[in-house]
Amino acid sequence: MAQVEHLETMWEEEKKDNNCKGEEQNPVRTNKRKHKEVAIFGNYRNYYGYRIGFDEDPRLKAMKKEWFEGKNCLDIGCNSGAVTIAIAQKFCCRSILGIDIDSDRVEDSYWHLEKVLRAQKRLLKTSKQADSKRLNGLEGHLAESLNGRTRDDSEESHASGRRDLSDIVSFKKANFIRNWYPPENMHFDTIICLSVSKWVQLNWGDEGLITLFVKAWRLLQPGGMFILEPQPWSSYNKNRLVSETARSNYQNIKIYPEDFQDILLDKIGFRRVEDITSNASGQKSGFQRPIFAFWK
Ligand SMILES: C[S@@+](CC[C@H](N)C(=O)[O-])C[C@H]1O[C@@H](n2cnc3c(N)ncnc32)[C@H](O)[C@@H]1O
Numbered sequence: 001m002a003q004v005e006h007l008e009t010m011w012e013e014e015k016k017d018n019n020c021k022g023e024e025q026n027p028v029r030t031n032k033r034k035h036k037e038v039a040i041f042g043n044y045r046n047y048y049g050y051r052i053g054f055d056e057d058p059r060l061k062a063m064k065k066e067w068f069e070g071k072n073c074l075d076i077g078c079n080s081g082a083v084t085i086a087i088a089q090k091f092c093c094r095s096i097l098g099i100d101i102d103s104d105r106v107e108d109s110y111w112h113l114e115k116v117l118r119a120q121k122r123l124l125k126t127s128k129q130a131d132s133k134r135l136n137g138l139e140g141h142l143a144e145s146l147n148g149r150t151r152d153d154s155e156e157s158h159a160s161g162r163r164d165l166s167d168i169v170s171f172k173k174a175n176f177i178r179n180w181y182p183p184e185n186m187h188f189d190t191i192i193c194l195s196v197s198k199w200v201q202l203n204w205g206d207e208g209l210i211t212l213f214v215k216a217w218r219l220l221q222p223g224g225m226f227i228l229e230p231q232p233w234s235s236y237n238k239n240r241l242v243s244e245t246a247r248s249n250y251q252n253i254k255i256y257p258e259d260f261q262d263i264l265l266d267k268i269g270f271r272r273v274e275d276i277t278s279n280a281s282g283q284k285s286g287f288q289r290p291i292f293a294f295w296k
Contacts, residue, residue, distance in 0.1 A: 040242045042199035043102035048082040057083055059194065059229065062280035062291050065091045067225055071189035074219065075099070076176045076212075077196035081109025081169075085116055087192070088169045099174045109171040117165055176215065177208045187221045195289065197257070198231035202239060202246040206255045213260075213268045217296060226270065226294040230257040261292065270294040 068091035075084040078098025174180035240250035277290045
């Protein structure tokens with residue numbers, strides 16, 4: 001427990017330090033090698049195009065509705081928001097905030113959300129038109145009674161508070177490690193952090209990783225969950241030269257992905273862990289990564 005206190009103090013100190021430095025510059029457009037943009041934070045454009053394609057993200061199969069339904073959720077490193085939006089739609093969160101260090105990815109996320117909202121509206125309009133056509137073709141009294149029922153259903157769904165996706169999902173540009181703190185006393189029920197830990201270690205070293213874990217723990221309600229998909233150590237090698245910082249941090253890493261579970265349980269303070277990897281079958285090759293759920 002003393003170790004956790006030490007980590008928490010570290011976080012508090014860092015918080016003061018960063019408040020002094022103010023908002024970080026948009027750090028993304030760096031390291032242009034010829035025409036190729038290097039995604040130094042894993043902030044790939046079109047990440048989901050090659051990771052997922054048009055199908056449902058297989059990682060959603062590893063997640064249970066009760067972890068999100070009616071809950072306040074946070075998605076650390078949301079990229080272009082595909083998982084954030086899919087979770088909100090599939091599992092009916094109360095709220096979900098996606099944050100990403102790259103303002104372009106946050107813009108992509110809002111664009112993606114608009115696209116989903118437009119598709120939802122089109123679908124609703126088409127189904128209303130189909131309903132009214134069907135009803136017009138029915139006998140008068142039957143049509144009337146059905147019409148009443150349709151009206152009741154829609155009133156009921158309104159009363160049950162089915163909310164617009166744009167009231168549930170939001171995005172923000174922020175560096176979770178350095179300069180993002182939620183409004184005073186804001187806590188989350190569920191925090192997801194998928195394929196981000198490698199980028200944190202390459203950019204902010206082992207200290208950055210510990211900040212990620214401590215901060216996630218502190219931002220959770222008691223009983224809340226932290227869903228973590230760490231990249232395997234073998235994949236760090238491929239990205240170690242994205243920047244000078246990454247190269248230097250890579251050489252000094254002492255905490256390996258296989259240590260994360262023990263650290264989260266023994267040092268950070270999570271109560272228990274479940275390996276939920278096997279439920280997320282069907283990942284594309286190169287993306288078969290473990291997924292763990294930790295409970296505070
Ligand atoms: C490889 S993508 C993973 C996207 C998404 N979580 C998923 O797995 O579907 C990593 C994302 O984390 C973001 N990221 C990296 N470091 C971050 C930080 N310190 N704060 C916020 N976002 C960060 C990157 O910009 C990038 O979009």
